[in-house]
Amino acid sequence: MEIVGLIILVLGLSTYVIFRYNSYSTKEVSSPPTSGVNQGAETYNAEGLEISITVEKPVLMDDRPNFLTLTYRDQKIILNRIASDFDTLDEYLTDLFTKNNVTEHSREVVSIDGEQGYKIKSSIRITEEPIYYVEHEGWVYSFHATSNELSDTVESIQKSLKFK
Amino acid sequence: MKYIIPLLIVLLGIFFLYPQLIFAEEIKPYQITEGQKFVGDPHLPTILMYKTITLPWKSGKVVIAGNPDGTGDLDVGVQFEVYGSNTANSFKWYAGCDEKPMQPLDISHLMGAKYAHLGGDSNIMIRYNKVFCNNSVKIDGVYKNYYDIGPAYLVHIDDASEIIEPFLSLPWNYTDSGKRFENVAMTMTSYFDHAYPLLSTNLIESDIENDSIITYRGSPESVSYSSHDGYDWARKSGVKFLDPVLAAASGTATFKKYGACGNMIMIDHGNDFQTRYCHLDSSDLVTTDAPIHIAQGAMIGRVGMSGNTTGPHIHFMVVQDKDRNGNFDDNIPDGLVDPFGWQGSAPDPWESYAFDYKGESRTGNKSEYLWLETLPSLKSSLNSTGKTVTIDNTKVTIPANFVTQDTIIEINSAPPVPKPTFDEVVDGVFTSIGNGIKIRINDGFNNYLTQFSKTFSIAMNFAGFDISRYDPSTLSIFSSRDGVSWLKESTVLDLNRHTASTDVNHLTEFAVMGKLLDGIAPITTIDIDGLKYSENKYLLPVTISFTSTDEPQDQSLGVENSYYRINGDEMQIYTDLIALNDIGDYNIEFYSVDRDGNAESINDVAFSIITPPTPTPTSAPTLTQAPTATPTSTPSPTNTPAPTLTLTLTQTPTPTVTLSTTPTTTTTSTVTPTETPIKTVKKKAKNEHEIKPKVLGEVKSVIDERDPLVAKLLRLLDWLLKFISSYLGANI
Numbered sequence: 001m002e003i004v005g006l007i008i009l010v011l012g013l014s015t016y017v018i019f020r021y022n023s024y025s026t027k028e029v030s031s032p033p034t035s036g037v038n039q040g041a042e043t044y045n046a047e048g049l050e051i052s053i054t055v056e057k058p059v060l061m062d063d064r065p066n067f068l069t070l071t072y073r074d075q076k077i078i079l080n081r082i083a084s085d086f087d088t089l090d091e092y093l094t095d096l097f098t099k100n101n102v103t104e105h106s107r108e109v110v111s112i113d114g115e116q117g118y119k120i121k122s123s124i125r126i127t128e129e130p131i132y133y134v135e136h137e138g139w140v141y142s143f144h145a146t147s148n149e150l151s152d153t154v155e156s157i158q159k160s161l162k163f164k
Numbered sequence: 165m166k167y168i169i170p171l172l173i174v175l176l177g178i179f180f181l182y183p184q185l186i187f188a189e190e191i192k193p194y195q196i197t198e199g200q201k202f203v204g205d206p207h208l209p210t211i212l213m214y215k216t217i218t219l220p221w222k223s224g225k226v227v228i229a230g231n232p233d234g235t236g237d238l239d240v241g242v243q244f245e246v247y248g249s250n251t252a253n254s255f256k257w258y259a260g261c262d263e264k265p266m267q268p269l270d271i272s273h274l275m276g277a278k279y280a281h282l283g284g285d286s287n288i289m290i291r292y293n294k295v296f297c298n299n300s301v302k303i304d305g306v307y308k309n310y311y312d313i314g315p316a317y318l319v320h321i322d323d324a325s326e327i328i329e330p331f332l333s334l335p336w337n338y339t340d341s342g343k344r345f346e347n348v349a350m351t352m353t354s355y356f357d358h359a360y361p362l363l364s365t366n367l368i369e370s371d372i373e374n375d376s377i378i379t380y381r382g383s384p385e386s387v388s389y390s391s392h393d394g395y396d397w398a399r400k401s402g403v404k405f406l407d408p409v410l411a412a413a414s415g416t417a418t419f420k421k422y423g424a425c426g427n428m429i430m431i432d433h434g435n436d437f438q439t440r441y442c443h444l445d446s447s448d449l450v451t452t453d454a455p456i457h458i459a460q461g462a463m464i465g466r467v468g469m470s471g472n473t474t475g476p477h478i479h480f481m482v483v484q485d486k487d488r489n490g491n492f493d494d495n496i497p498d499g500l501v502d503p504f505g506w507q508g509s510a511p512d513p514w515e516s517y518a519f520d521y522k523g524e525s526r527t528g529n530k531s532e533y534l535w536l537e538t539l540p541s542l543k544s545s546l547n548s549t550g551k552t553v554t555i556d557n558t559k560v561t562i563p564a565n566f567v568t569q570d571t572i573i574e575i576n577s578a579p580p581v582p583k584p585t586f587d588e589v590v591d592g593v594f595t596s597i598g599n600g601i602k603i604r605i606n607d608g609f610n611n612y613l614t615q616f617s618k619t620f621s622i623a624m625n626f627a628g629f630d631i632s633r634y635d636p637s638t639l640s641i642f643s644s645r646d647g648v649s650w651l652k653e654s655t656v657l658d659l660n661r662h663t664a665s666t667d668v669n670h671l672t673e674f675a676v677m678g679k680l681l682d683g684i685a686p687i688t689t690i691d692i693d694g695l696k697y698s699e700n701k702y703l704l705p706v707t708i709s710f711t712s713t714d715e716p717q718d719q720s721l722g723v724e725n726s727y728y729r730i731n732g733d734e735m736q737i738y739t740d741l742i743a744l745n746d747i748g749d750y751n752i753e754f755y756s757v758d759r760d761g762n763a764e765s766i767n768d769v770a771f772s773i774i775t776p777p778t779p780t781p782t783s784a785p786t787l788t789q790a791p792t793a794t795p796t797s798t799p800s801p802t803n804t805p806a807p808t809l810t811l812t813l814t815q816t817p818t819p820t821v822t823l824s825t826t827p828t829t830t831t832t833s834t835v836t837p838t839e840t841p842i843k844t845v846k847k848k849a850k851n852e853h854e855i856k857p858k859v860l861g862e863v864k865s866v867i868d869e870r871d872p873l874v875a876k877l878l879r880l881l882d883w884l885l886k887f888i889s890s891y892l893g894a895n896i
Contacts, residue, residue, distance in 0.1 A: 047602070052648045067379075082388055083351040085400070099389045101375055124376055124386045125376065
């Protein structure tokens with residue numbers, strides 16, 4: 001019987017130690033984001049947007065001031081930017097969505113080159129895909145795909161985008 | 165005669181209802197040749213044939229193709245050459261002795277707009293050259309060269325029946341701050357919505373158009389206000405409250421004040437166009453009553469916030485007097501145009517938008533690019549004779565035989581590179597001096613060439629830039645193939661002439677860079693003076709101060725300013741101690757900027773100022789159960805007031821006391837002193853990267869101790885140990 005008691009004791013202490021270890025490690029350690037960039041991707045310098053992105057090679061790339069279109073087969077990814085007179089991205093989005101009568105369906109916080117941005121699904125009819133928004137040095141950048149076939153590519157843009 | 169008037173009415177109706185039928189893109193083919201076969205002496209290099217075509221080109225794309233619609237490949241023999249009289253530029257294509265077909269060739273860059281507005285025609289000369297090839301045929305016993313040339317057309321895709329000469333300048337002074345048109349024009353905070361600019365009316369767009377915009381680029385976007393009928397420029401453009409607003413072109417200015425637009429100046433430019441400037445401040449308006457003639461660039465008022473606006477900005481709009489009756493108001497909104505024109509591949513939706521307004525059927529308007537300034541860009545032919553091109557501060561010299569067949573060279577100004585990354589490790593912080601340059605060469609069919617067997621030279625002049633804060637020994641031309649990673653080029657530096665030059669055999673981007681004597685941002689620390697109750701908790705009174713240092717000490721000009729803000733308020737310049745007199749949570753953000761302009765990342769420290777908790781009788785019994793905690797919790801008399809000591813001990817959590825009988829008590833009891841008031845004089849935060857994990861980590865560990873789930877598990881474990889102890893009859 002003493003052996004049974006010792007087994008219970010060991011199990012109890014093990015549970016305690018494991019719980020303690022897990023409770024600290026999950027709260028104090030944040031893992032670095034894993035890269036979602038494909039191995040065959042290439043890095044492009046988008047002069048008109050002053051950014052670089054690493055993506056699968058598009059069929060066509062249209063790089064213009066404040067604007068970049070990546071064409072893949074019959075679908076596109078559109079990136080653009082506009083100067084913002086608001087102090088925060090939240091203020092800008094609140095104003096924009098109010099004036100354009102946009103209803104938000106979901107909002108997810110994302111990190112884009114160290115800046116806090118949002119991945120927003122909304123009532124905007126130009127795409128059924130989520131639109132990413134991020135603010136950097138007075139510019140609000142946004143990008144989205146025209147089809148969910150390109151959602152992985154859009155995600156790789158989110159993870160690889162670097163402001164110049 | 166009786167049919168003429170109805171016929172005219174019908175034609176006018178078609179004109180107003182379907183103007184796109186009249187103004188739509190028109191394909192105008194000019195035949196070069198039907199196709200011919202040539203036989204000649206193979207040893208006499210000469211011209212097989214040539215033809216000059218004169219066309220009234222004003223705008224639009226021009227291609228040479230094998231069919232009249234401009235899409236087919238063509239057989240050009242061995243060598244084909246085209247020359248444009250307006251640009252004195254030519255392009256030659258070598259098909260080779262196998263006479264491979266040529267894709268449709270875009271020769272728009274040979275047309276040139278230089279004389280187009282004067283109504284002059286363009287002359288294009290097309291020439292088929294004979295080149296020796298060993299593909300002779302025997303005719304009448306003599307070997308002669310044989311060439312086969314297919315049908316060829318010069319095709320003008322005419323996109324405009326009427327050219328409007330650019331005449332506008334941006335309506336504020338951006339040059340005094342050293343900026344150029346291309347730096348500021350695209351910093352708008354709102355675009356002209358090509359679907360549809362109905363803001364000034366009571367017309368409402370359909371649901372499908374009212375949540376997004378179509379910019380002049382032609383694609384639907386979700387970054388700007390729907391229905392906007394002009395452009396807004398604000399802070400990012402350097403437009404500040406009460407800055408002068410300038411006339412975009414000369415004309416007659418009048419004043420009007422109404423609703424959303426606030427104080428508005430309207431300028432009739434005498435060319436059927438009027439510009440309007442909204443939200444002006446009421447001070448220094450150029451006129452508020454009688455019309456007044458003003459020159460381009462003259463001040464017409466000041467940036468304000470009158471009318472509907474969330475902040476000071478210039479709302480700028482352009483209206484065309486479409487019916488040419490001298491009244492612009494009756495062409496709102498159908499006369500509105502986008503001064504950036506229309507660059508979409510599909511037709512402009514605004515141009516053909518038909519709607520009813522104020523009892524009239526109306527149609528939108530065609531937009532042309534109306535700015536006098538353009539983005540610096542150069543596109544011209546590059547052939548084997550070489551070329552020297554100067555743009556901005558850079559001279560590019562391409563020697564003879566750099567390319568073996570004609571190509572098209574594009575040279576553009578590139579933005580400065582503030583934080584370059586390098587292919588190899590470099591010591592120190594580098595930055596570019598002024599703008600860079602981007603050079604691209606394509607074969608005429610949009611295939612870009614990047615590597616060449618010969619070198620060409622680039623000389624970049626940095627006169628006018630202050631280089632005193634750069635290490636002169638590090639100044640060099642750097643190159644980048646992808647615009648991301650940079651490589652130092654072997655550079656000849658002439659500090660007297662302020663030039664850097666290099667010879668390279670590759671493209672694409674080049675910039676002069678140097679190592680900053682001080683490229684390091686200052687480091688700011690925060691001192692929090694106050695009675696520390698626990699981690700991140702203080703008792704009143706509390707003051708904070710900041711200390712900043714700048715490296716490298718031997719090169720630094722010192723810190724210019726430190727900035728801070730409390731709980732998200734406006735950033736302020738730090739001058740003296742700051743007293744925090746209120747109980748509550750505080751989030752302090754702070755950073756410094758040195759005299760070289762190096763700005764530190766914003767640091768962030770959070771803490772609370774609390775009131776001392778009062779003793780509670782119900783918690784007193786727990787004191788008697790925690791004898792082991794007493795010695796470690798006893799503060800030194802010099803630091804802690806006696807009443808606070810008693811208070812803290814009564815606050816000791818029950819689970820902690822219970823566990824004092826187990827081996828884990830030691831771990832837990834070390835947390836207890838953090839609950840004890842300690843007279844903390846200073847708490848230093850080094851920078852964002854150092855302080856955040858430390859502060860948050862410590863706070864979280866305290867939270868973990870108080871987690872109800874943890875407490876339950878600890879109780880369960882305690883019960884289990886007691887049970888085992890009693891069962892085994894032994895102490896553990």
